Amino acid sequence: MRISFDWLKTLIPTDKTAAEIGALLTGSGLEVESLEELESIPGGLRGVVLGTVLTREKHPDADKLSLTTVDVGDGTPRQIVCGAPNVAAGQRVVVALEGATLHPTAGEPFKIKKSKIRGAASEGMICAEDEIGLGTSHAGIMVLDTDLPNGTPAADYFGLGTDTAFEIGLTPNRADAASHYGVARELRALLHQPAHLPDVSQFRAPTTATRAVGVIVEDAAACPRYAGLLLDNVHVGPSPEWLQRRLRSIGLSPINNVVDVTNFVLHELGQPLHAFDADRIDGDTILVKRASGFLNQFETLDGVARKLTEDDLVIADAEGYPMALAGVFGGKQSGVSEGTTRVFLESAYFAPAAVRRTSQTHGLKTDASFRFERGTDPNMVLPALHRAALLLQEVAGARPAAPVVDVYPLPLGPTAVRLRLPRVERLVGQYIEPARIRQILNDLDIDITAEHFDEQGHEEWTLAVPRHKVDVTREVDVIEEILRIYGYNNVALRPHNSATFLAKFPNPDPEVLRQKVAALLSGQGFSEILTNSVVNAAYFEGPGAPDETIVRLLNPNSGELNVLRPSLLPSGLETVRHNVNRRQKDLKLYEFGKTYHRRADGGTEERNVLALYLTGNATAETWQHPARKTAFPDLAGAVVQVLGALGHGQPAQQPTDHPYLAGGLALLAHNQPVAQAGAVAGPLLKRLDVGQPVWYAELDWDALVRKYRAALVARELPKFPEVRRDLSVVVDQAVTFDQLRRIALRTEKKLLQSVNVFDVYEGPNLGTGKKSYSVSFALQDFSQTLSEQAIDQVMQRLIAQFEQQAGALIRK
Template sequence: MNISYNWLKQYIDLDLSPAETEEKLTLSGLEVEGIEQIGSDFEGFVVGEINQVRSHPNADKLQICDVNLGNKEVQIICGAKNVAKGQKVPVATVGSTLPVPMDDGSYLKIKKAKLRGEASHGMICSESELGLSDDHSGIMVLNSDLQVGSSLKEALNVDKDTIFEIGLTPNRPDASCHVGVARDLSAITGKPLNNPYSELKPEKGSLDDHISISIRDEDKCHRYVGIMVRDLEVKESPAWLKQKLTAIGLRPRNNVVDITNYVLQEIGQPLHAFDYDKIASKKIEVKTFDKEMNFTTLDDVERKVPAGSLFICDGNGPVAIAGVMGGENSEVSLETKNVLIESAYFNPSSIRKTSKQLALQTDSSYRFERGIDPEIQLKAAQRAAELIRKYAGGEIVKGFTDVHPVKFEKREVSLRLSRINRVLGTSLTLKKAEEILNGLEFETTLTGEGQLLCKVPTFRPDVTREIDLIEEVGRIFDYNNIPSPTSSPFFTPETLSDFEVYQQKIKYFAKGLGYKEISTNSLLSPKEAEALAEKELQVETLNPVSQENTTLRTHLAGGFLKSVGYNLNRNAEKIRFFELGHVFRNANKENSTWVGGIQENVHLLMGSCGQKYSDDWQGSSSNYSIFDVKADLEALIQHLDIDKSVECSAENNYSLQYSLNGKTVAELKQIDEKTLHSFDVEKDAFVAEINISLLYEMGAGRDKTTYKPVAKYPSFEFDAAFTVDKSIRAGELSSAIHKNADETLQSVSAFDVYEGANIGEDKKSIAFRLTFLDPNKTLTIKDVEPRVQKIVQSLEKKFGAKLRS
């Protein structure tokens, strides 16, 4: 957004230099991202009069002009088609420098020259060469009343200007105009604000005899004001208006359209001027359509406007896309005699959606989608009407139409002085805080000792809480004026929630296992999302930033694989990463978390890829396997003290599911080749993904860590081999052993698997080492045998297992 330094001075007696103004704006939150000096003192430029024009003897496209400079007559060669005898023109005399840089960045200094054998002593300039506009179609023709030889600077009444490019944040729609920026400077400097809208009082009356205005969709249009000006003359805008618009990068069109743009840049209220005589049936309806509409906008482009978009319609149909752009079927032209000025308030989200869908952002939509002042519509229309009457002639039709179905009330927010000083670390007085807020047009009332009740102006939709008011005080007071603390910080960290402490515990454990933490994007491309989950689980964003970031992740594996690919491409061979982050999936209403239809959980991913050991003198290299990640996952399960309760099951040789109380809490798997290919990973990768939210809800590992002394008595180890079907997995047997043993069973580990003809073709033998420990005595075989017998009976009943002798 561009703001003119000279324009700002219309509303505030600004005694700051442009550099000082830039600093004040940036420190107050209106960051100046760029600065540009425009205009010129026009030293060496004068008003000349063309006495004679004759053809160049050696060039068809050039002409020789005899130009009176007041104190002498000089010959200047000119190639402009519109040059003519008797014109008053701007002349750059020999020795002057054009104010506009050339393509290479240098500036042209005027010298005596010969063009095709004829001498030229100066240059007759176009508006673009003077930096006044982009018009380079011909030379600039000046007012015939100007005195020959007078200074061009005085003749044009132009000054140098500084243009600030402000990176406006979405929460500051009030500062999207010159009055809004001047308001901040007024509060900072203490200089009064000269607001041209404060004294406007539109004349009472109605336009019902001239136009019927109605709002059919009140949710998307809260207010619509119409004012008419008739018998006007559409023509070129006055020089001052063109200069102001050109300075901030706008192209002047005609006096009516330029005035609506001027008011927009002045107060931030978008306006639109309709040719009243082109409005069919003399009625305006603000409404939406339930189907896609084809509509040709002012830029002569036919657009497909999605269903549900808001239109301004006359008796025949749409004449404008509300809040975005008008249509060519009602635009103001040189033949226009009567205009209807539209000044409305449209719902920000509606305009934002339409603008995004059309990929069309205009100066109007830029303001509407951020939220404009809902109380300025009538005054803005009146301001435009009076300027049109002044510079286009005509008569303002008495009265106006103001359809206002949705009323706005000023929000009230309490502010405590103690809270201001605690948050900012200052020693401000209540008087100072009140002075700052009053300067920003907040109405304040003292409601108690050290407490204010603040009425928030309607142009500040971003101020809703006490902390917002504190931010206003801080930025105007100037953060540089806040002293550095001399003792401990004045803020104590907020206590972590139980769930945050739980996550920290998980993180520390993963780090202790040797994993490096990564933090990846929550958004994936459609291709990546499809590789990880079914379409019905995916949550897609409505307005993605790019096609690479369209879908919320359903698993953390996507970010892990992208990180793996990045590291492998840079010759990193040993990869062990973990991430703790949120995943999102479509769900029914009962399973939703924060947003209806979407389930959001915190997951932990631990993953490995590449070399575990590299070649060295002790041995050859080896790669990570699924068992490395499995060992770490089961170490975490044991750390959470749920190892005896978790059941393990497998669908195939590449993945395992871990369940607690019938709910899947973790999955261990080797990434399949198709998924690896989708993420451009060419090495085997293994991941364990754990639902931390579910484990927390189920109380896993939430008990405080307690000290348990080392046992006084030795453990007792018992080896048992079971013959089972080949389809039975060791993990299933291990879980069943834990489930059917008492608390003396400390651990179960499989140490041997045997297959052979002597035990059956479809059978295998799995040997387990069972470790028992009783803290109160030394166990003997007599103590252990009954426990083992119970385990054997349970395995025989569930799996048909036989104990081998």
């Protein structure tokens, strides 16, 4: 939700800055997510001042140019070359000083520099209105009629003040703050100063009418209150500049004066309004009813035909034909157009459930439904109607043509809530003076209707909570309101207070990390296994076997279970074999376990390891595509995700010489190997009688826990787009993609967000011992949109470093 600071100050004057107001609102629960400076015209005319032309002479070398001297209020007259035909001595003019950047009505911005024009020095520019973005005229310079001193900023003369827009992350329970007046009410309590509704005392409506629009509410439960006013003499056209500026400040585009007024009042007071073309209301009657009986397609203002349901609450004419989805969207047939001269202005209170049901059914989310779904204030119905009528009189020449219609059979009163003062202290955790509580409640429009003491002598109050506070219905809700305004920061921490912490601790719990990674792998379809730590020594015989480090049992119970495993792989392969032999050939397994090793000094040590196994098909066969065999990227992707969950980011890679793997990679975190991955060697598969390929990864769990870094990093979502560029890089066979990736990341550390390879080609066209990587680069600047020049500069630096460090040839 966007709130204009200037608009807000018309409802609650304050001398506090926008940043101070933002901090107050955030502290009370209306989180201000960002502050955006708004300017009436780009640049805000910074560096542009008022001046006086002291002298004017013809330029000696140009017939259409003049040499002038101009006083800009700093005691040093400027010589300025001017091409305008109407420049003359004695004029009050607008002067752009050296260093100012102008944003013309048409064309690109340009900076004023000290220059020579036809040999004559020029120290600024005397401006026409199109040159500073104030209009389209370029017939001559602007000549002003003012007594303001020279040097006065032009922005002050033209009234081009800046505004600030608050972006508030409105939570669903704070429907009371979904408007400028709602935020002003919040500030009234925080600042303890009055907030003012717009003055509608001048509103007058006739007591009789020759032609009126009647209202019949058939479903009072869904529409407890419906008010309306007939206006004639309406002239539909563009809104005045002040109204358009207000709407633009909160991100809305002006449409016409009638629609703009309804949008203005919605965002000012929080009460949705709708304007019907009164001449299109058949029978001069409004029916508020369910759509049952008319379930044909209904065309809304956006030109979409929608199939109504029996539960939809609609605004219909005398024949029952729908003209609007109540509280959600208007109909095209009854909408205001350029030819409209009579308007029926609707202001109503619809039950949240009725609007929510219609909004959900038709997938329509509008500013009106947003507020009705959360709950509006039935007491704002008439003030908003009067406010809109007065504005339409001002901007569209409208006149009230009939008495105000207000169908309100069962008025909705305030909510009664019991408040026990000892309960306030218990929940807040701090004693608050009753006088302060009374003041806060008064500032929140919560009345104390009765005061008494219970049997234990504790003070209790009976409160009347206004209807606009739709979420305050219980004692605990009132206490939350008191605490918000009292200030969370004003509650002192006591020695016995306890709390949970979200901060990162220097020594993470290994068990918590294990559960986190287990949940990650299980979510990817892996199954956890648990195997025996005692295995057969025969698995570790042969070349490269770690005989000298194997821990042997002195008194084994079996000749096949006689050593403590130095690797999880053999025992895991036994599990794979067991499943494959039972026709469960597609497996994704993981195990947390210990390995055991004999040290050189004769002692032993245990190491914690995480092992991953993949075999069979990665995807099952379907009618859409054939089955796909598990491949190394499936294994590597799982390993990288585990490392990422532990805060290690994109790991570096290098070849590995693991004794049980037929090739593969070692992955490094902080320049230390933490994982090895590859295909299980054929001899070991044969020895364990596993009849299909198996991919295996072994992660050093102890090292990963020691080097753990909190992986949660929060940053603002980028406002500027990402750009992709591709290169085809030809290198020697020995050069890996990881080398190219590291070269790229070292070369461009600011703009380069990621590097990816999407194709690898080897063939006779490249020459012997060569291969080609097709590489994509994602570039992004979080402060501005990247220009083609900046992108080209980055790519040229990358190409130069690839050629220099990797001996690459860039294919065109």
